[in-house]
Amino acid sequence: MCWKAAHYMDLHDDGGHALSGMNKSLCTDLMQRxxxxxxxxxxxxxxxxxxxxxxxxxxxxxxxxxxxxxxxMQQRRAWGVMTDPGFTPDLFVDSEPFGFRKSMEGFGVDTDMS
Known part of the structure; x- marks a missing residue:
């Protein structure tokens, strides 16, 4: 998963927010175990x-x-991307670009500051 996240970030400068969050979650758990x-x-x-x-x-x-x-924070970012209607896991599998928007910053977090 580390390789996939690094490869995806090499291809898409600002597109690996969910993948990097998932990677940190996985690596943290694996390291502790x-x-x-x-x-x-x-x-x-x-x-x-x-x-x-x-x-x-x-x-x-x-x-x-x-x-x-x-x-x-990384998990909220990953959840925010994964709950976006335009997201499918195939995007990461096929290394397709998926833009990050402010609304994806965190699932269940109020991003409206007005």
């Missing part, structure tokens, strides 16, 4: 600084909060 599974294998020694897992654990917990916006 992988680190916790490794810690389970190592056991109580996973917290020992000699193994480096404690650092990976801290980074996996903090990752949703930084690096291209927090996770909730």
């Amino acid at each position: 992988a680190v916790v599974d490794c810690m389970r294998v190592v056991g109580v020694n996973a917290l020992d600084r000699r193994f480096g897992l404690e650092k990976s654990y801290r980074e996996s917990i903090v990752f949703p909060l930084y690096d291209a916006g927090n996770l909730a």
Whole structure:
């Protein structure tokens, strides 16, 4: 999914908002599960600084909060694009352009500031 998002962004400068949000959600979840599974294998020694897992654990917990916006913001952006009437998953599969509009900024978020 990382490759697909990067490839799509290379083709379309301002079109990968939903795909990048989906990618961040997937990678965040995968990273946290992988680190916790490794810690389970190592056991109580996973917290020992000699193994480096404690650092990976801290980074996996903090990752949703930084690096291209927090996770909730990325998910709202992805939901906003996916709920647009003109969106179909085939657009990403076929690397077709799909423009991002202010109304897609977040599903369920009032974007009218008047």
